[in-house]
Amino acid sequence: xGSGSGSPxxxxxxxxxxxPRPGGRSWRRRTTDGPTSPTGRTSxxxxxxxxxxxGIWRCRPRSSHRWSPRCARRGLPxxxxxxxxxxxxxxxxxxxxxxxxxxxxVPEQAVFRVDHFLAMTTVQNVLGSRLANRVLxxxxxxxxxxxxxxxxxxxxxLEGRAGYYDRVGALKDMVQNHLLQVxxxxxxxxPVALGERDLxxxxxDVLRSVRLLTEYDVVxxxxxxxxxxxxxxDRDVPSYTDEEGVDPGRGTETFAEVELELDxxxxxxxxxxxxxxxxxxxxxxxxxxxxxxxxxxxxGHTGEVEPNVLRFGLEPEGLTLDLMxxxxxxxxxxxxxxxxxxxxxxxxxxVLRGDPALSIRGDEAEEAWRVLTPVxxxxxxxxxxxxxxxxxSDGPAPRHAYxxxxxxxxxxxxxxxxxxxxxxxxxx
Numbered sequence: 326x327g328s329g330s331g332s333p334x335x336x337x338x339x340x341x342x343x344x345p346r347p348g349g350r351s352w353r354r355r356t357t358d359g360p361t362s363p364t365g366r367t368s369x370x371x372x373x374x375x376x377x378x379x380g381i382w383r384c385r386p387r388s389s390h391r392w393s394p395r396c397a398r399r400g401l402p403x404x405x406x407x408x409x410x411x412x413x414x415x416x417x418x419x420x421x422x423x424x425x426x427x428x429x430x431v432p433e434q435a436v437f438r439v440d441h442f443l444a445m446t447t448v449q450n451v452l453g454s455r456l457a458n459r460v461l462x463x464x465x466x467x468x469x470x471x472x473x474x475x476x477x478x479x480x481x482x483l484e485g486r487a488g489y490y491d492r493v494g495a496l497k498d499m500v501q502n503h504l505l506q507v508x509x510x511x512x513x514x515x516p517v518a519l520g521e522r523d524l525x526x527x528x529x530d531v532l533r534s535v536r537l538l539t540e541y542d543v544v545x546x547x548x549x550x551x552x553x554x555x556x557x558x559d560r561d562v563p564s565y566t567d568e569e570g571v572d573p574g575r576g577t578e579t580f581a582e583v584e585l586e587l588d589x590x591x592x593x594x595x596x597x598x599x600x601x602x603x604x605x606x607x608x609x610x611x612x613x614x615x616x617x618x619x620x621x622x623x624x625g626h627t628g629e630v631e632p633n634v635l636r637f638g639l640e641p642e643g644l645t646l647d648l649m650x651x652x653x654x655x656x657x658x659x660x661x662x663x664x665x666x667x668x669x670x671x672x673x674x675x676v677l678r679g680d681p682a683l684s685i686r687g688d689e690a691e692e693a694w695r696v697l698t699p700v701x702x703x704x705x706x707x708x709x710x711x712x713x714x715x716x717x718s719d720g721p722a723p724r725h726a727y728x729x730x731x732x733x734x735x736x737x738x739x740x741x742x743x744x745x746x747x748x749x750x751x752x753x
Contacts, residue, residue: 401430408437408676411502412493413685416701417694424687434521437676438685442503443510444668447642451612452510454637454644461635462515464616467594471617471632473511475504477601477639478609482552482562482716483579487570495581496549496700499601505532505693506685507612507639508597512587521682525689532692534589543703546585548712548721549578552604555716562604562716576711579603580720583700604716612637 407427414420427436442448455462464470477499483490490498509528516523538546554564566573580602587597614635622630636645642663666674675683685693703709712721 404435405431406435406437406676406679407431408439410439412497413438413502413690414694415497417691417698420691420694424691427687433687434681435679436684436687437672437681438687438690439669439672439676439683440502440506440685441668441672442506442639443683443685444671445639445642446663447612447637447639447644448507448510450644451507451637452513456515466591469616470595470614472596472598472615473508474598474600474611474613474615475507475511476598476609476611476613477504478605478607478720479603480557480605480608480717482557482604483565483568483571485569487568491571491575491577494549494577495579495601495603496583496697496704500581500583500599501693501697504599504601505696508585508599511612511614512592512597514591519682521680521684524682525686529686529689529692530589531587532689532696534587534592535696536586536588537696538585538699538703540699540703540708543700544708546583547700547703547709548580548582549704549709550580550602550712550714550721551577552579552716553713555604555718557604557606557717564716565604578704578711580605580712580714583697585696602720606717606719608640610639612639 407430414423427433455465506528509531512531513527514530516527518524551565552562554567555562565571565577565579571577580600582598582600585597585599587593587595614637616633616635618630618632631647631649633649634645634647636647637643638645672683675681714721
């Protein structure tokens with residue numbers, strides 16, 4: 326979608342509108358000589374009053390190869406802005422091609438690649454809680470934090486979205502964009518200011534520091550699965566492959582989990598686990614920051630000590646701190662006040678104001694694809710098995726579910742078979 330506003334003076338009063346044909350697959354363009362309202366109807370107002378409105382184009386990401394050259398040939402009015410929602414390309418090459426086409430039309434500051442997660446109150450509070458509290462920022466590093474989980478588990482199943490979802494799956498639908506954006510805010514260095522340049526520079530730094538996964542890493546540190554028939558709450562859910570519009574041959578996953586590490590001074594040694602799944606027993610949408618255990622307890626405690634956990638609830642929005650004491654485990658819950666505008670409303674307001682701070686920059690979009698390209702490649706080669714889990718469960722069973730006693734294996738793991746790795750090479 327693109328929109329623009331030019332100066333009301335010196336305008337010809339011409340406006341362009343576009344409306345989708347049924348199904349949204351093709352678009353027609355209508356031009357009027359008189360003042361035109363955003364509905365496409367000629368209004369009786371003066372050209373000066375309406376000339377600031379230039380036009381809106383809406384299309385699917387797959388059709389960008391059609392509309393971009395047309396816009397480049399005909400030109401866009403001065404002050405035009407282009408707004409896109411994910412996915413920003415379908416892979417790294419696609420993201421680069423899309424960025425090149427957009428650069429032919431408008432400056433980067435006029436491109437708004439929106440992700441509504443960035444405008445969610447709790448997501449913004451991840452950064453705000455760090456930078457506004459001296460008690461947190463000195464601890465915000467691998468010395469004190471063992472693991473960060475960024476989770477978007479939902480009990481909703483496909484819910485009629487097969488036309489889109491079956492072509493992308495959980496990895497592209499959630500992890501590649503929304504969850505990586507949250508990772509950036511969790512792990513970024515404090516920016517000098519929250520302007521579009523400083524904030525987005527620090528986010529790109531995070532993505533550039535992500536250690537690329539090798540094939541061995543992918544098969545040991547990523548998981549994919551899809552739900553089978555089951556029951557969620559009081560409703561029966563069919564197997565994903567039996568859902569209307571699903572092509573079982575695509576092997577689309579409804580559950581994706583990726584473990585990442587950052588190669589920078591602050592975060593070496595901390596694991597970042599990004600996970601999203603559909604058709605699960607309960608919703609779990611949060612950022613869970615797990616602190617390292619203390620090295621010694623002086624009061625004779627036996628057994629495993631639970632770590633302190635700081636949880637940012639994404640939906641519903643809230644803040645919880647789990648602390649370990651000598652008695653019962655203590656937790657403190659704070660419910661956040663709802664924002665005046667919903668996330669999409671905030672993003673649209675930023676578009677109208679011309680503030681791209683919460684939009685995704687072109688190089689940032691490419692870096693996000695770079696991070697997950699090894700995962701996509703390995704999954705396409707079936708190096709990671711497509712597991713299954715019953716709808717209404719907690720997801721696929723742990724991969725290494727060994728019982729008590731010494732670890733023994735009678736057969737090699739799937740990844741050892743496909744990679745030719747010896748069972749006793751010491752890396753498992």
